Amino acid sequence: MTHSRARQSLAAFLGSIAAIGLVSSASLAAAPAIPVPNQALLREVTRTLSSDAYEGRGPGSAVEQKTLDTIIARFKAAGLKPGNNGKWLQDVPTVTLAAHNFTPLTISGGSGAPLSFAHGTDFVAGSYRVVPHTEIKDSDLVFVGYGINAPELGWNDYAGLDMKGKTAVILVNDPDYAQESEDGLFKGRRMTYYGRWTYKFEEAARQGATAAIIVHDTFPAAYGWNVVESSWSGEQHFVATPNDGADQTVANGWVQKGVAEQIFKAAGQDFAALVKAAGQKGFKPVPLGLKASVGFDSSIARATSHNVIGIQPGKVAPNEYVLYTGHWDHLGHCKPDAKGDGICNGAVDNATGVAVLAALADMNRRAGPARRSQVFLAVTLEESGLLGSEYYARNPVFPLNKTVGGVNMDALAPVGPARDVEVTGGDKSELTAILHRVEKQLGLYESPEDHSERGHYYRSDHFSLAKRGVPMFAVGRGTDLVKGGKAAGQAASEDYTEHRYHQPSDEYSASWDFSGIAQETGLYYRLGRALSDGKAWPNWHAGDEFRAIRDKSLSTGK
Structure with missing residues (x-):
């Protein structure tokens, strides 16, 4: 001001x-x-x-x-x-959509028993589609790094990938968020639009993904899980569109970082190593060999x-x-x-x-x-x-x-x-x-x-x-x-x-x-x-x- x-x-x-x-x-x-x-x-x-x-x-x-x-x-x-x-x-x-009656987020296909995560404490989810019921069933999980497609910067986390039927697992913020300065490709500490969660869901939809899940981490998100949980609870307001959001992903959501680490372990992957790799130009998406399922109802006004x-x-x-x-x-x-x-x-x-x-x-x-x-x-x-x-x-x-x-x-x-x-x-x-x-x-x-x-x-x-x-x-x-x-x-x-x-x-x-x-x-x-x-x-x-x-x-x- x-x-x-x-x-x-x-x-x-x-x-x-x-x-x-x-x-x-x-x-x-x-x-x-x-x-x-x-x-x-x-x-x-x-x-x-x-x-x-x-x-x-x-x-x-x-x-x-x-x-x-x-x-x-x-x-x-x-x-x-x-x-x-x-x-x-x-x-x-x-x-206005208000999601309720959530089933657990279930991850199957790993070497051990399926993983089950509770709504609110472990994950949150919603939909931009104006439908009374949302169901994701056995959708293949793919880690797409920061979920960015920036042609002007020569960066595409979806390169060579067909996302139809798949769920994108995405990191919050930009690849160079940890820098103190603004000298990075994505302006370092200063967040660009590619770092915003809204962009990540929009890009996943453009890529044809069935669903998108962002991994929450307090420092790069700049707020705690309590903010995510409260923001994604209750009513969600959207601009009405002629197709009632049919061009959007079926569901979007967030998981706690600890949940993501469990999922990556079940896939036989090192979460920390993949996060580090995702920060480098030329990163290629990594199929996790796991499937995600979740469902919920939505009231509509x-x-x-x-x-x-x-x-x-x-x-x-x-x-x-x-x-x-x-x-x-x-x-x-x-x-x-x-x-x-x-x-x-x-x-x-x-x-x-x-x-x-x-x-x-x-x-x-x-x-x-x-x-x-x-x-x-x-x-x-x-x-x-x-x-x-x-x-x-x-x-x-x-x-x-x-x-x-x-x-x-x-x-x-x-x-x-x-x-x-x-x-x-x-x-x-x-x-x-x-x-x-x-x-x-x-x-x-x-x-x-x-x-x-x-x-x-x-x-x-x-x-x-x-x-x-x-x-x-x-x-x-x-x-x-x-x-x-x-x-x-x-x-x-x-x-x-x-x-x-x-x-x-x-x-x-x-x-x-x-x-x-x-x-x-x-x-x-x-x-x-x-x-x-x-x-x-x-x-x-x-x-x-x-x-x-x-x-x-x-x-x-x-």
Whole structure:
């Protein structure tokens, strides 16, 4: 999260974006002044959306329409037009699955008796397929290392393998996760998308696997088994698809590392030796000579929520688009705290982000239309797995090959301005050059991302667009506050994480300082306006996991 300590001059800002070819020098004289973020508006939208009257903004709840109406009213006041072919809303159909009645995970075919593992303590499983019963029977187990197919890096853990009818056994994270630096083929300690469990299940499906099992290990996973068990228990939410997930694996799951070691021993294999081999380029998949069986039932529920879409049409290139995204949903009614408060209001997460969307729209109203169209997208169901942004990315109102890039806003801290910027995901694309220019003009420095091994770039709404090739800013204020320095910033961050995040105590306070949020809003305005007033089409850096899809997209677009 990032902000400026002083208002940037018009000449300085325009000079910075002209220097990187985003606007011509000839256009500087006619360019609009940079508006000041409206702190009163930021405060009022945050206060309103996080009040008890909105009951925590649960998608599909009785207050969803009230929430949508409030956002639409703010978009209208900022002069935006309905963005979905004359409508403000985009329907987001969802399906919820809850697996139950598990049979044990049984492994047979080894030299000894079949192995049997209990659901919850030993393994977890689920399905992306919308069916009432799931059954895996005697599926051949194949160890596929890290389960990565990265042509741009010359890496394919599935090389020469037909996965039809087989179950892939996969390691979590990237092959070089243990490195301290980011110099490895897969960026070392910094997790890439190839290290995320979501990718591994998606790739297994693309390879035609019947099922996929990830081996949990606390250090490379960055969380304990308790997190896996709780996350895979109860309801699982998905974007509804026309084929009800028929193109996905029949089942996905995780096993404890100790379980994997038992399985490999039964196969006559040395687990540690194969893990070491999987970290080397040229690794070949290893059939284990064992068969897996498991089954479970699933209850099915369907619902529809909504994204809100507003647009400020561009004055020169209206068919080229820049996105501003932020999720409007939170947890709704949740477990009551010690005081009996059972509403998770989501004031920071993410009433602040919606407030920034409204403030950015207001700033662009005052500045006047940009060269390109600017799209303001308040998405739903982020807390359920980025479902609103995922649905938009699968069903874009504005073609992705006409979408230049964008900025995502999520959970802005109600503390003062900072001296630094933190960039989630590191230097992945040509957006970095724009950010560096703006940072310089604002007198900010860049801090390294905290816990880059946790893959935070892949856990917020910008990712739904990024993995389809659209470069997205994921930046924000750092913790080096103007008042109090890093100690104050880190203390505020830790206090929020421990005492407010996803709890009823994430409530608005009249004592909140919105000057830092205003600073961050100013940064987002400048980043978005640099894209929307320019002609450049930023791309991912060569070798990035999203470069190939962007190249393919642009070849059919501009």
